[in-house]
Structures are given as C-alpha cells and as structure tokens.
Amino acid sequence: MFVLDTIAHRLKRGCETMAYPKGPAPALPDRHGGALKVDATKCADGCTACVPVCPTQAIARPDGKPVALDLGRCIFCAACVDVCPPKAITQTGDHRMAVRHREDLVLGEPGQEQVRLAVALDEKLRRLFGRSLRLRQVSAGGCAACEADTNVLGTIGWDLGRFGIQFVASPRHADGLLITGPVTKNMELALQKTYAAVAAPKIVIAVGACAIAGGPFVGHAQVHNGASAIVPVDLFIPGCPPHPLTILDGLLRMLDRLEETPRGCKALHSTA
Amino acid sequence: MSASTSFALLANATSIPWAEVPAWPVAELVRRTAGELTRGARLCAWFGVPEGAETRLVAVLAFDADNTLAVGRSAPFTGAYPALTTTHPQAHLFEREVWEQHGLAPEGHPWLKPVRKNNGNAPANGEFFRVDGREVHEVAVGPVHAGIIEPGHFRFQCAGEEVLHLEIALGYQHRGVEEALAGGPHLATMSQMETVAGDTTIAHATAHATIMESLAGTEAPLRAQWLRAIALELERLANHTGDMGALANDVAFLPTSSACGKIRGDFLNLTALVCGNRFGRGLVRPGGCRHDLEPERVAQLLERLKPALADTEQAVAWFWDAASVRARFENVGTVFPAQASEIGMVGPAARACGLVRDVRYDHPAGWHRFAQAPVAVWPSGDVFARARVRSLEIQRSGQYLCEQLATPVEGDLRSELPPPAPETLAVALVEGWRGEVCHVALTDAAGRFRRYKIIDPSFHNWTGLALALRGTAISDFPICNKSFNLSYCGFDL
Numbered sequence: 007m008f009v010l011d012t013i014a015h016r017l018k019r020g021c022e023t024m025a026y027p028k029g030p031a032p033a034l035p036d037r038h039g040g041a042l043k044v045d046a047t048k049c050a051d052g053c054t055a056c057v058p059v060c061p062t063q064a065i066a067r068p069d070g071k072p073v074a075l076d077l078g079r080c081i082f083c084a085a086c087v088d089v090c091p092p093k094a095i096t097q098t099g100d101h102r103m104a105v106r107h108r109e110d111l112v113l114g115e116p117g118q119e120q121v122r123l124a125v126a127l128d129e130k131l132r133r134l135f136g137r138s139l140r141l142r143q144v145s146a147g148g149c150a151a152c153e154a155d156t157n158v159l160g161t162i163g164w165d166l167g168r169f170g171i172q173f174v175a176s177p178r179h180a181d182g183l184l185i186t187g188p189v190t191k192n193m194e195l196a197l198q199k200t201y202a203a204v205a206a207p208k209i210v211i212a213v214g215a216c217a218i219a220g221g222p223f224v225g226h227a228q229v230h231n232g233a234s235a236i237v238p239v240d241l242f243i244p245g246c247p248p249h250p251l252t253i254l255d256g257l258l259r260m261l262d263r264l265e266e267t268p269r270g271c272k273a274l275h276s277t278a
Numbered sequence: 279m280s281a282s283t284s285f286a287l288l289a290n291a292t293s294i295p296w297a298e299v300p301a302w303p304v305a306e307l308v309r310r311t312a313g314e315l316t317r318g319a320r321l322c323a324w325f326g327v328p329e330g331a332e333t334r335l336v337a338v339l340a341f342d343a344d345n346t347l348a349v350g351r352s353a354p355f356t357g358a359y360p361a362l363t364t365t366h367p368q369a370h371l372f373e374r375e376v377w378e379q380h381g382l383a384p385e386g387h388p389w390l391k392p393v394r395k396n397n398g399n400a401p402a403n404g405e406f407f408r409v410d411g412r413e414v415h416e417v418a419v420g421p422v423h424a425g426i427i428e429p430g431h432f433r434f435q436c437a438g439e440e441v442l443h444l445e446i447a448l449g450y451q452h453r454g455v456e457e458a459l460a461g462g463p464h465l466a467t468m469s470q471m472e473t474v475a476g477d478t479t480i481a482h483a484t485a486h487a488t489i490m491e492s493l494a495g496t497e498a499p500l501r502a503q504w505l506r507a508i509a510l511e512l513e514r515l516a517n518h519t520g521d522m523g524a525l526a527n528d529v530a531f532l533p534t535s536s537a538c539g540k541i542r543g544d545f546l547n548l549t550a551l552v553c554g555n556r557f558g559r560g561l562v563r564p565g566g567c568r569h570d571l572e573p574e575r576v577a578q579l580l581e582r583l584k585p586a587l588a589d590t591e592q593a594v595a596w597f598w599d600a601a602s603v604r605a606r607f608e609n610v611g612t613v614f615p616a617q618a619s620e621i622g623m624v625g626p627a628a629r630a631c632g633l634v635r636d637v638r639y640d641h642p643a644g645w646h647r648f649a650q651a652p653v654a655v656w657p658s659g660d661v662f663a664r665a666r667v668r669s670l671e672i673q674r675s676g677q678y679l680c681e682q683l684a685t686p687v688e689g690d691l692r693s694e695l696p697p698p699a700p701e702t703l704a705v706a707l708v709e710g711w712r713g714e715v716c717h718v719a720l721t722d723a724a725g726r727f728r729r730y731k732i733i734d735p736s737f738h739n740w741t742g743l744a745l746a747l748r749g750t751a752i753s754d755f756p757i758c759n760k761s762f763n764l765s766y767c768g769f770d771l
Contacts, residue, residue: 012533037554151476161539175424194399222469228454
C-alpha cells in the first residue's frame with residue numbers, strides 16, 4: 007500500500023521547493039541576527055569594550071583608528087553587539103555575506119560598514135560554470151556543522167540541482183572545491199592532493215568561519231587558520247555555520263544567477 | 279555492586295576533591311579497575327594527568343544499575359604498566375590515547391598505535407592490520423569521501439565481497455580541542471565546546487556548563503535545566519530524522535529519504551527559533567541559558583513541532599511498511615550484545631544490541647531528574663535494530679517535548695557562578711543523540727583546568743562499526759556506516 011500512499015501524499019503536498027530566488031528569500035530566524043554592520047563613527051574615543059569579549063579575536067581597535075571587525079573570523083555570537091555602548095556594531099538580519107576577497111569581510115572604515123558582497127566570476131568562467139557547476143566537498147577539521155548545512159541544500163526544500171550545482175564523488179569530476187574546517191595539519195596533504203586532482207580552470211569556495219580564518223580554533227598549533235593557507239580561495243562564505251540561505255546566496259552570486267547582482271550585469275542564462 | 283567498591287563514588291554532574299580520590303600503584307589501579315569492569319561497571323574515561331615528569335592515570339567508571347559513578351587514580355609513574363585492554367577490550371582506545379599523549383606503554387596491548395597524532399601533513403596512521411592469502415584483497419577508502427562528510431580512512435581486508443576485517447584510522451579532524459583547554463576556561467572555550475561535534479552542540483555545551491556549575495558548587499536555575507532538556511531532545515530529533523532519511527537514501531527508498539531530509543531541517547529550524555542558530559550555538563552557557571523561551575515562543579514551537587512530528591511519523595511508516603527496506607536491513611551489520619558490552623558501546627547503537635544503557639535514565643542530572651523518556655531498546659544488533667531504536671526515540675523525544683513544553687518552569691534563566699573550586703575533579707555525563715557525552719575536569723590550585731578530558735560517544739562506538747562489518751558484504755558498508763553515523767570530529771578533538 008505504501009506506493010499509493012506515497013503518491014497520494016506527494017500529490018497532496020505538491021512542490022515543496024522554495025520559490026527563492028525567483029520569489030522572496032525565506033526569513034532568517036528572528037534571533038539569528040544575520041550579517042553585522044559596523045558604524046565606527048559612533049565609537050566613543052578610546053572605547054574598546056567589544057575587543058576583549060570576542061572569542062575569536064575578530065575585533066581590533068588600533069590606536070587612533072576606527073574599530074575593525076573581521077566578519078571572516080566572526081562566529082556570530084553577538085557578544086560585541088551586546089556590550090557596545092553606542093550601538094556601533096549592529097545586526098542587520100541580512101543573510102547575504104559572501105565575498106570574493108578576504109579583505110571585503112573587514113568592517114569599520116568609512117564606506118566599509120558592511121561586507122562588500124561578491125561579484126560574479128569573469129565571463130569565461132561564468133560561461134564554463136554558470137549553468138553547470140560540479141563541486142567536490144573537502145571537510146578539513148571543524149565540527150561538521152558547515153557540512154550539514156551544505157548537505158541541506160540538496161534536500162527538496164532547497165533543491166540545489168535546479169541551478170545545475172551538484173556535489174560529486176571525485177575531484178576528477180569536479181570544477182572546484184568547497185572547503186570546510188580550518189584545515190588541520192592532518193588534512194593538509196589530502197587537501198593538496200584533492201586540489202591537484204581537479205582539472206583547471208578550477209574554483210575554491212571556503213565555507214564557514216573555520217575555513218576562512220580558523221574559526222573557534224584560530225591559533226591552534228594543530229590547524230592552519232583557514233583554507234587560504236593551502237589553496238587560493240575564490241569565494242568566502244562567513245558563518246558558524248553559515249545558514250543554508252547564506253551559502254546558496256554565495257554560490258548563486260558567484261555564478262551571477264541572482265536577479266539583483268551588485269553590478270547589475272545580466273544573468274548568463276538570458277544571454278547564452 | 280557499587281557499595282563494596284574501593285573507588286570513590288560520586289553522582290553524575292557532581293565533583294569531588296582531588297585529594298579524596300583513592301590512589302594506588304598503577305598495577306593495583308589496573309587490577310581494581312579490571313575487577314569492577316568484570317562485575318559489570320563500564321569504563322567512561324581513562325586518561326593521564328601529568329605530575330612533574332610523571333603521570334597519574336585516572337579511571338572514571340559507571341555503575342549504571344546503581345546510578346552512580348566512581349573514580350580512582352594511580353600513583354605518578356613513567357614507562358610501562360600492565361594493559362587493561364588484555365582483559366577488557368573497552369579500554370583499548372583509551373590506552374592507545376594515553377600512550378600517545380603521555381608515553382605510558384600498556385604492556386600486552388594487542389594493537390598499540392597512534393590515535394590522532396600528526397606526522398607532518400597527515401596523521402601517523404602506522405601499519406594496518408593485513409590479511410594475507412591469494413584470494414584476499416585490500417580496499418582503502420578516504421580520508422576524502424564521496425559525499426559531504428568528514429574525513430577518515432577505512433582499510434578493508436576482503437575475500438571477494440566479504441569483509442574479513444575493517445580497520446578505521448582517524449585523526450584527520452584533530453584540531454587541538456583538549457590541549458587548548460589547559461589553564462582554562464578561556465574566552466574561546468565555550469565556542470570550542472559547542473564545536474567538539476557540531477551536530478551535538480547542545481549535549482557537549484550542557485556537559486561543559488554542568489562541569490563549570492559543579493566546580494562552582496551550584497547548579498543552573500531550574501528553568502535553564504528545563505530549556506537545556508528541550509534543546510537536547512530537539513537535537514536528537516533533528517539528527518535521528520536525518521539518519522532515517524540517510525538510511526532510506528542508501529537503500530534507494532526515496533520517499534522517506536526526501537521527506538526526512540526536509541523534516542530534519544524543520545527540527546533544526548525549531549532550535550533556531552529558540553536561539554537563532556540551527557545547531558544551538560549560543561544557547562547553553564555556564565550558569566544557565568542565554569536565550570529564553572517565552573510563552574509565545576513555546577506556543578510557536580509546539581505549533582511547528584506537531585506537524586513536523588506527524589510528517590516524520592508518516593515518512594517513517596512508509597519505510598517500515600516496505601518489505602524491500604526491511605529485507606535490506608535485517609541481519610546486516612550485526613553486533614552481538616556480548617561484543618557491544620565488551621567494547622563498551624553506548625547510545626542508540628548499544629541499545630540496538632539490547633543493552634539498556636541511557637544516561638538520561640541511568641545517571642539523571644539536570645532536568646532529567648524530574649522528567650524522563652522511556653529507554654528505547656531493540657535486541658537484534660543489526661542495521662534494522664539501529665534504525666528501529668532511532669524511530670522509537672523519535673517518537674519518545676517528540677512525546678517528551680510535548681509534555682515538557684506544556685509545563686514550563688518559572689524562574690531565572692541564568693545565575694552568576696562562584697569561582698571554580700581548586701584541586702577538584704568534576705564529571706558530567708549527558709546522553710547526546712549518539713550516546714554518552716562525558717566531560718571530566720580537574721582544576722589546579724587556582725581553580726583553572728589542569729586537565730580536561732572529553733569523550734564523545736563516537737570514541738566508544740567506532741569499534742562497533744568495525745565489528746559490524748565482519749562477515750558483511752563490502753557493498754553493505756554504506757548502510758552499516760549510516761546506521762551508526764558516528765562523529766569524526768568528536769573523536770578527533
């Protein structure tokens with residue numbers, strides 16, 4: 007009976023894949039907070055209240071300079087938000103955080119209050135990967151939460167396959183790597199070999215605070231502080247772990263598959 | 279049984295002055311520990327505490343039937359000692375670890391090799407056990423696997439399809455969690471405890487918070503204990519549901535696989551409703567909880583929980599109704615009860631071998647002193663049993679959550695903790711979704727961590743997976759592996 011039962015159930019439920027990106031993005035949980043914003047002009051002179059509360063030393067305030075918050079190191083505990091007297095550090099509720107360059111995650115300077123969102127790959131790579139991107143995931147330390155929320159993108163609610171993005175079993179079949187974890191010394195060789203096995207041109211995506219900067223394990227002798235120490239990284243997606251929506255946004259942004267891109271360039275599928 | 283022990287007794291989530299822990303010459307500690315294990319105690323922890331140039335061994339035992347724990351220690355020593363493993367295999371990884379960390383050689387240990395030690399840019403795997411013969415072939419898998427999963431190396435010795443032996447080499451995720459705790463707690467400690475195993479955030483965070491509270495001679499306010507118990511069951515529901523989906527996927531039973539993949543996300547989102555993070559980061563803190571569950575949030579949680587539970591019930595019913603699924607799971611990857619007991623398995627994998635073993639019931643602490651869910655047990659020890667125990671636990675966790683959410687506890691959510699007691703040993707066990715999460719802390723004269731030991735349930739259970747594969751077709755490895763779904767990062771620390 008289960009055949010009829012499952013078919014009937016399916017018909018009743020209909021399509022369970024979210025409308026995003028054509029429709030609105032699903033709301034983040036209200037306590038999530040999203041990306042942080044730093045308005046250093048609000049900082050009181052000499053105030054460093056946020057610096058010592060950060061568990062990953064993501065915040066610095068050099069003498070005479072505005073506060074600098076590195077969203078790549080951030081694990082989004084919001085301790086700094088809680089202690090900041092003039093509310094210079096605030097939560098935006100925005101799920102979009104992926105950037106192409108490491109320095110685009112550093113917030114604080116005038117004009118750099120928020121992350122500088124990723125621009126799409128150049129035209130040649132977009133032509134190659136825009137409608138079909140195969141990734142090999144390498145887990146290299148960390149806690150496996152980033153892996154779990156990357157896996158979620160394959161479920162029916164998110165259906166990553168509809169964008170032509172797929173995780174494959176062999177680096178030989180892949181166009182690039184998606185790396186999680188700070189890259190432990192024990193995974194260094196395996197990551198190097200996996201990277202070498204991917205045919206060029208190839209891209210590397212670092213997902214999560216660990217893969218960007220070491221995360222909660224930053225500075226440990228047993229880890230490199232992020233994937234950049236071993237391989238060149240093309241896309242950084244912050245979070246601990248990043249919400250699946252943040253990861254998806256990063257992937258689509260890089261492939262120019264979002265309607266509203268920061269550069270306003272046309273999506274590849276409409277020109278090809 | 280515990281009444282006549284020479285070890286010092288303590289309850290879960292309590293502490294004992296270091297000076298009151300009985301100390302014996304190491305051979306005597308091994309002999310007494312062996313005696314208790316033979317009488318039915320279980321080895322929760324076995325680790326070294328450096329003392330000058332020498333090391334003391336510490337044994338933490340659980341007398342499950344008596345709801346009590348016991349500790350003993352050796353006099354400081356260096357060099358070799360008679361291995362406990364020779365009579366009690368549940369000590370085998372502990373003794374390898376002690377040898378790796380402190381250089382204490384367990385004499386007579388049958389397979390002494392590194393656990394997670396670094397050898398340049400890869401772990402020091404050492405020699406693998408090899409079966410020789412013309413028909414025998416070796417299959418090496420990993421560290422990078424085919425799916426989105428953690429790294430580990432599996433070395434199979436096969437005769438045709440049949441696996442004669444599987445050796446599992448881990449350590450790839452070793453990121454120095456325990457080493458970093460020395461002299462702590464530090465500013466990063468809480469976030470590191472939440473990421474010992476990312477899918478077990480609530481259990482590890484609760485164990486650590488309990489340690490800090492016990493060292494401070496107090497406990498978290500009841501409302502916080504209630505909230506931790508709720509978060510713990512949400513964590514169990516999400517992971518068990520995900521595992522049911524993954525098992526269905528591995529036998530190509532897609533309706534359950536698709537449904538459970540999505541429902542797992544629904545459960546993760548309930549944790550996010552409580553604290554903002556789908557894995558429970560930022561919720562549990564020493565002294566209490568950081569986010570409250572106000573009445574309107576309780577109502578919202580219940581409103582979303584009930585349809586998710588109903589969806590799970592239906593998706594899992596399809597799965598059990600299908601003879602094709604049952605046939606794939608029955609008599610595959612069997613661990614016999616005697617083996618499970620001998621290697622000290624814990625959690626759902628042990629309960630699937632008929633062992634009635636659950637920290638929530640055997641060693642209740644926190645909210646579990648007041649409210650418990652029945653222990654789910656199945657006797658057959660195979661993939662079927664491990665799936666069955668999970669689906670029973672989904673039902674019972676769901677029921678438990680509905681009951682507890684209906685009766686919220688009033689009061690504070692967080693209390694200020696006094697400083698931790700000096701020269702004190704504290705033990706905290708929490709039944710995470712994979713089984714017993716064990717944290718042991720020993721403070722120095724200033725109340726800082728002199729030694730902090732973490733034992734993830736996977737540390738006990740990886741050997742169970744290796745045993746499950748014996749005599750099984752290598753093509754059944756994926757379902758055997760999924761049926762355990764053990765943590766690499768929790769093991770590697």
